[in-house]
Amino acid sequence: MRELFENSRDLIAEINTSFIRPLATQIDWSWRLNGIIGARGTGKTTLLLQHLSTTHGIGEEAVYISLDDIYFSSNRLIDFIKAFRLKGGKYLYIDEVHKYPEWAREIKNVHDLYKDIQITFTGSSIIDILKQDVDLSRRAVIYELPGLSFREFLLLSGIKEIEAIPISDLVKNHQEISMELTKDFRPLKYFEDYLTYGYYPFFLEGTKSFKRKLKQVINLVIQTDLNFIEGYDPKNARKVNQLLYILASNVPFKPNISKLSDKIGIHRNTLIQYLHYLEKASVIHLVNPEGISISTLQKPEKVYLRNTNLAYALAPDKTNIGSLRETFFISQVQPIGTLNIPMNGDFSFEDRYIFEIGGQNKGRKQINELKNAHIVSDEIERGIDNRIPLWLFGLLY
Structure with missing residues (x-):
C-alpha cells in the first residue's frame, strides 16, 4: 500500500500543468462522485494528476491510484479506501476503473457509507454506467473527454x-x-x-x-x-x-x-x-x-x-x-x-x-x-x- 502512495507522489511531482484541458473547469470537483470517460490517449490520467497537483499538492488527504496496478489483483479496492480514510484521506482519484471487476459495486458502497470521501474515477469510453450491476446513475456525474480540438x-x-x-x-x-x-x-x-x-x-x-x-x-x-x-x-x-x-x-x-x-x-x-x-x-x-x-x-x-x-x-x-x-x-x-x-x-x-x-x-x-x-x-x-x-x-x- 505504501508503494501506491509513493507512486502517487512521484506522478504528482512530475506532472506538467502548463496546459490544462477546458473540461477541468467544467467538472464540479466538489461533487462526491465524478466519472471521466473517453478514448485511450486523450489525456484522462493527465487531467486527474493536474487537478491533484494544483488543488491538493503532495499530501496525505488526496491520492491517485490506478486499478490496473498489480496491487489490486490481490487486494480489494474497498479495503484500500477504508485504510486510506483511517489515515485522514478524503480525496481519491481512481484511474482505469474498468480493469477492476467489482469497481462499480465497491465505489457505490463507499459513496453510500462514507460521506467524507470524494471520488473521481476515469475509465474507457466503453463503460456504460447505466448497465452496471449496481445503480451509479443517481450518484455519479459523468463527463466525457474528447481528443484535442484544432x-x-x-x-x-x-x-x-x-x-x-x-x-x-x-x-x-x-x-x-x-x-x-x-x-x-x-x-x-x-x-x-x-x-x-x-x-x-x-x-x-x-x-x-x-x-x-x-x-x-x-x-x-x-x-x-x-x-x-x-x-x-x-x-x-x-x-x-x-x-x-x-x-x-x-x-x-x-x-x-x-x-x-x-x-x-x-x-x-x-x-x-x-x-x-x-x-x-x-x-x-x-x-x-x-x-x-x-x-x-x-x-x-x-x-x-x-x-x-x-x-x-x-x-x-x-x-x-x-x-x-x-x-x-x-x-x-x-x-x-x-x-x-x-x-x-x-x-x-x-x-x-x-x-x-x-x-x-x-x-x-x-x-x-x-x-x-x-x-x-x-x-x-x-x-x-x-x-x-x-x-x-x-x-x-
Whole structure:
C-alpha cells in the first residue's frame, strides 16, 4: 500500500500543468462522485494528476491510484479506501476503473457509507454506467473527454491562443471572426499537421513515433478494452481488426451489412454490434438519418473514423481529401451536439443548421432551397456570405 502512495507522489511531482484541458473547469470537483470517460490517449490520467497537483499538492488527504496496478489483483479496492480514510484521506482519484471487476459495486458502497470521501474515477469510453450491476446513475456525474480540438492543438503547440467559439456565434459571425483571426495567423499552415497527428496529446512525445503509438492504442482497444463489453467474444479480435481496416480504407463508409459480414465471416447482427462497440470505444462515428432512433441492432447510414489521425495511421495509402474533410468536421462538432444526415446536405446539427462540406469551389446546388443551410469549405481562410471556412469548426471547444 505504501508503494501506491509513493507512486502517487512521484506522478504528482512530475506532472506538467502548463496546459490544462477546458473540461477541468467544467467538472464540479466538489461533487462526491465524478466519472471521466473517453478514448485511450486523450489525456484522462493527465487531467486527474493536474487537478491533484494544483488543488491538493503532495499530501496525505488526496491520492491517485490506478486499478490496473498489480496491487489490486490481490487486494480489494474497498479495503484500500477504508485504510486510506483511517489515515485522514478524503480525496481519491481512481484511474482505469474498468480493469477492476467489482469497481462499480465497491465505489457505490463507499459513496453510500462514507460521506467524507470524494471520488473521481476515469475509465474507457466503453463503460456504460447505466448497465452496471449496481445503480451509479443517481450518484455519479459523468463527463466525457474528447481528443484535442484544432484550437487546443494550436494552443498546446504554442502557435496561437484562441477562445472557444459557440457554434451559433461562429455561424452568424464567421466572416468577422475569420477576418480578425487571420490578420496575423495562417491557419491552413497548421491544418494538415493537425489532421495527421494533432488529435491525441501524446503527439508532444514526438511526431515521428506518433503513428506507431496510435496503432498500439488501437490494438489495446481491440485486444483489451472491448473485452469489458458484455457479449463481446475476444476470439474475434482479428476480425474486428479486419473490419476496422476495411472501414479506414473506405470512409465515409455506407455499409452493405450482408456483403461485409460475408467478407469478414461473422453474422450480420454480430457485425452491427461490433460497429456499435467500436463507436463506444471512440474509434468510429456512426451517423444516422434525421428522425431515426438509435439501436444497437440498427444499421447506421454512414460510418466515419473518430478522427483524421486514425486515417493516416490505419490506411495511409487510402486517405481521401473529401473523407478527411467530413471526418474533421464530425470530430470537432460531435462533442458539442448531435449530427445527423438530412434529406439534403451532408449533416444537420441539432435540427438547427444544415452543412454541406467541400472544397473552396463547392456549390450550393444541394442546399439551395434550404433555410439555415451553409457551405463549409476547405482551403479558404476567410468566409463570405454563407460559405464558412472548415478550419473554423476546430474552434468550438
